[in-house]
Amino acid sequence: xxxxxxxxxxxxxxxxxxxxxxxxxxxxxxxxxxxxxxxxxxxxxxxxxxxxxxxxxxxxxxxxxxxxxxxxxxxxxxxxxxxxxxxxxxxxxxxxxxxxxxxxxxxxxxxxxxxxxxxxxxxxxxxxxxxxxxxxxxxxxxxxxxxxxxxxxxxxxxxxxxxxxxxxxxxxxxxxxxxxxxxxxxxxxxxxxxxxxxxxxxxxxxxxxxxxxxxxxxxxxxxxxxxxxxxxxxxxxxxxxxxxxxxxxxxxxxxxxxxxxxxxxxxxxxxxxxxxxxxxxxxxxxxxxxxxxxxxxxxxxxxxxxxxxxxxxxxxxxxxxxxxxxxxxxxxxxxxxxxxxxxxxxxxxxxxxxxxxxxxxxxxxxxxxxxxxxx
Amino acid sequence: xxxxxxxxxxxxxxxxxxxxxxxxxxxxxxxxxxxxxxxxxxxxxxxxxxxxxxxxxxxxxxxxxxxxxxxxxxxxxxxxxxxxxxxxxxxxxxxxxxxxxxxxxxxxxxxxxxxxxxxxxxxxxxxxxxxxxxxxxxxxxxxxxxxxxxxxxxxxxxxxxxxxxxxxxxxxxxxxxxxxxxxxxxxxxxxxxxxxxxxxxxxxxxxxxxxxxxxxxxxxxxxxxxxxxxxxxxxxxxxxxxxxxxxxxxxxxxxxxxxxxxxxxxxxxxxxxxxxxxxxxxxxxx
Numbered sequence: 034x035x036x037x038x039x040x041x042x043x044x045x046x047x048x049x050x051x052x053x054x055x056x057x058x059x060x061x062x063x064x065x066x067x068x069x070x071x072x073x074x075x076x077x078x079x080x081x082x083x084x085x086x087x088x089x090x091x092x093x094x095x096x097x098x099x100x101x102x103x104x105x106x107x108x109x110x111x112x113x114x115x116x117x118x119x120x121x122x123x124x125x126x127x128x129x130x131x132x133x134x135x136x137x138x139x140x141x142x143x144x145x146x147x148x149x150x151x152x153x154x155x156x157x158x159x160x161x162x163x164x165x166x167x168x169x170x171x172x173x174x175x176x177x178x179x180x181x182x183x184x185x186x187x188x189x190x191x192x193x194x195x196x197x198x199x200x201x202x203x204x205x206x207x208x209x210x211x212x213x214x215x216x217x218x219x220x221x222x223x224x225x226x227x228x229x230x231x232x233x234x235x236x237x238x239x240x241x242x243x244x245x246x247x248x249x250x251x252x253x254x255x256x257x258x259x260x261x262x263x264x265x266x267x268x269x270x271x272x273x274x275x276x277x278x279x280x281x282x283x284x285x286x287x288x289x290x291x292x293x294x295x296x297x298x299x300x301x302x303x304x305x306x307x308x309x310x311x312x313x314x315x316x317x318x319x320x321x322x323x324x325x326x327x328x329x330x331x332x333x334x335x336x337x338x339x340x341x342x343x344x345x346x347x348x349x350x351x352x353x354x355x356x357x358x359x360x361x362x363x364x365x366x367x368x369x370x371x372x373x374x375x376x377x378x379x380x381x382x383x384x385x386x387x388x389x390x391x392x393x394x395x396x397x398x399x400x401x402x403x404x405x406x407x408x
Numbered sequence: 409x410x411x412x413x414x415x416x417x418x419x420x421x422x423x424x425x426x427x428x429x430x431x432x433x434x435x436x437x438x439x440x441x442x443x444x445x446x447x448x449x450x451x452x453x454x455x456x457x458x459x460x461x462x463x464x465x466x467x468x469x470x471x472x473x474x475x476x477x478x479x480x481x482x483x484x485x486x487x488x489x490x491x492x493x494x495x496x497x498x499x500x501x502x503x504x505x506x507x508x509x510x511x512x513x514x515x516x517x518x519x520x521x522x523x524x525x526x527x528x529x530x531x532x533x534x535x536x537x538x539x540x541x542x543x544x545x546x547x548x549x550x551x552x553x554x555x556x557x558x559x560x561x562x563x564x565x566x567x568x569x570x571x572x573x574x575x576x577x578x579x580x581x582x583x584x585x586x587x588x589x590x591x592x593x594x595x596x597x598x599x600x601x602x603x604x605x606x607x608x609x610x611x612x613x614x615x616x617x618x619x620x621x622x623x624x625x626x627x628x629x630x631x632x633x634x635x636x637x638x639x640x641x642x643x644x645x646x647x648x649x650x651x652x653x654x655x656x657x658x659x660x661x662x663x664x665x666x667x668x669x670x671x672x673x674x675x676x677x678x679x680x681x682x683x684x685x686x687x688x689x690x691x692x693x694x
Contacts, residue, residue: 195663197642216523223685241684244523245606245640278661280610280684281644313642313661320672322655339658339669396648397657 076101079145079168082175083135086166087149090117091130103169103176113179120184121371122345122404124160128153128369143170153369157271157348160369185376192341192374197313199247218248220306223282226360229294230385236287236300237363239352242277247311250277253303254287256296264296265289272365274350274400276311283398284352286363315340317347319397320377330389335377336368336399344372346402349380356393372401434492434502442506442542443485447476448492456496462506463488473498487544508544512595515539515552519590519601525608526585526635530578532556532603536592538570545573552594558605560584570594581605585637607637613688615647615667615681624649624673624693628681630665638665643683649693651677 076082082101089098095117099110119125131154138146145168153160167178204214225238234256242248252273256264267287274283315338322334332351338344347368353361366382384392435449450456452473460467463486471477473496484490487508494500516537524531534554538546552575557563561582568575575592582588582605590601611634617624626647631639645667649656651674658669671679673693681688 197661197663199642214522216521243609243684245643246523247642278659279640279643280686281659282684313663316658316660316669318656318658318669318671320656322657323653334656339660395655397655398659 075173076175077173079140079147079175080135080137082168082177083147083149083166086177086179087130087133087135087151090151091133093129101176102179103171104178108179108181112181112183115184116179116181119370120186121343121373123371124155124157124346124367124369125153128155128160130154131159138165144168145175155367155369157367160367162369184370185373187343187373187376194314194341198311200310201308215308218242218244218246218277218306218308220244220248220250220277220304222252222302222304224360225300225302227294227297227300228361232290234289234292234294234297235363236289236302237285237360238302239282239284239360240273240277240304241282242279242306245279247279247309248277248306249275249309250283250304250306251275252285252287253305254289255301255303256289256292257299257301258296259298265292271348272350272363274348274398276309276400278311278313283400284350284360284363284396286365315342315344315372315401315403317344317372317399317401319349319399322395322397324384324389324392324395325381326389328386330384330386331381332364332384332395332397333379333381334397335379336372337377338372338374341374342403343374344401345404347372347378347380348400348402349382350398350400351382351384352396352398353384353388353392354394354396355391358394361391362388434494434500436492436502436504439505439507440484442487442509442540442544443482445479445481445483447478448502449476450474450494452498454497456494456498459493459495460484460490461493462486462490471496482542485542485544487540487542508546508548509540509542510546510548510550511540512538512546512550512597513541514543515592515594515597515599517592517599517601519603522602523604523606524581526581526605526633526637527583527608528581531581532579532590533576534579534590534592534601535574535576536570536594536599537574538594546570547573550575550594552592554579555591555593556582556588556603557591558582558584558586558588560586561588583635585633585635607633607639608635609633609686610639610643610645610683610688611686613645613681613683613686615679615688615691617679617691617693619673620670622673623670624677624679625668625670626679626681627668628662628666628688631662631667631683639683641665646682647671647679648682649674649677649679 086101095114099113130151132152134150136148147166149164149166151162168175221241223239223241227236236254253268255266269285269287273285318337320335325331349366351364355361364382368378368380372378450473454473456471456473458469458471484506487506489505492502518535520533536552538550549569554566554577556579561584564579566577585605585607588603590603592599610631615626615628617626641662643662644659647658647669649671656671660667660669677693679691
């Protein structure tokens, strides 16, 4: 019996090894390719040079990647690392290159140009970055001229801030049961529109803090069938600005994957709010917002931090309306570099191609995170 | 739980005694005010045991028949229905009620909401529960006076009587913002709450613009609600500039009553201002 079991385990193990070798997992394949590329020391073609360099970057092996550059005399290894991970703590600081694609643009005997599309992975999803790499021949090997984007720096200075902040003291245990606690902020859903998508139902809307104090808001929705039974309950997660200052409006989008609008009879909305300590700073200007209707439509623009503090992560929410003012879509995206005072940072959020043709107007809001507080 | 145990115990005592209870009556008064000292005469001779079963309370007393049974002040403090059982050489039962003291001693006052916008009719509700010194809810109709007063507004007073121990009113918030004192008074006992009356939505929102290099500096007039109250600092004012199919926006908080920002200066740009769902004026930048 024991011998039979051992034979079965051996056969199953061999079978799994064969399956894993013939049809490897995508992540494992990426690792394997990266490792293989990194073991190649000599880049005998422009593609190989780019491949080796980006594999080093994927492994966050900055010394090795820097040593392979053709133009390393132009900047230090620290500057190279800061270009990729950000000089100030930001979404990039903890991001990793999940994969990359190389697109040769043109090549001569001594020079080539390759567009590298880097797919970064972060805790809030992935972001893409394109770099045009110039690859030069040096004897019988090729090396990349790294296109360093020098991050702008803010000179050391003191910026006076008229700091507006709310703090909350709740009812204490010694208070009589009749003593009223501080009132939860009054919030109101001012717009709501459920939309059927090919693979989901999205419930979108806008929520207003109509109070004079900051509110921490969440919105939950339940899809109901005709008989009143629930199909599913979801919340807006990060498709909302959770901290709303007085009279601030935030869009929200709640996704129900694999649900069909035809099955939905009604939607039960559950907005909740609680008092939260908050600050009115920083103020972020959203400049040059523009719809780019292409095969992959986006809304792009620039964020300008009008305050003195450095914003580590900025989250951008776009609300799109049709020509009747009806809400059509809510989209979001993150800016992967820190927002420095008065220095613009570009953003782009994607819009489904079938939605962009209906869009007439839009509104963009932003919510920011700093390393020591949430705003 | 306490009440259930008491009732169960009383029921057991009653079961034990009911077969023997005969002949002699206990002379308990029909009603006794909570906490008041009183005595009950007995007849006969010899020793007996008296049980008094009431809400959250059971008393056991060895008594000499023919003498008065005395109950000290505060001994029966919980209002409700009581049953007394006397067992010994002779047996008897009696029912009586302990009623709350009519003089209020404390008020539990619920005032809602603790914060509301100015000029809201019936926006404030006050509910008062009136208790005696032993925390019995006083069920007899008791006059309660509710008073809402603020530094900048007229005093509102409403007098109502309790129904089953509870009195309630609805009051209007004042047109001037600021804290208001909300009082409930019954029998000289006062309980106070503070209601914060806050400004409503901004009214007649207006901004001005001036050139500032390659930017346009925007500033609102002091922002007030429709009753003239200054809207509190921190309120978000949204500035939106539209030009050549592009848009720039800033959500700026009010600071010292005004919101300020600057946006790129584009000739022909349209600049609007809003707070929440309230729109302000529009400027065409030339």
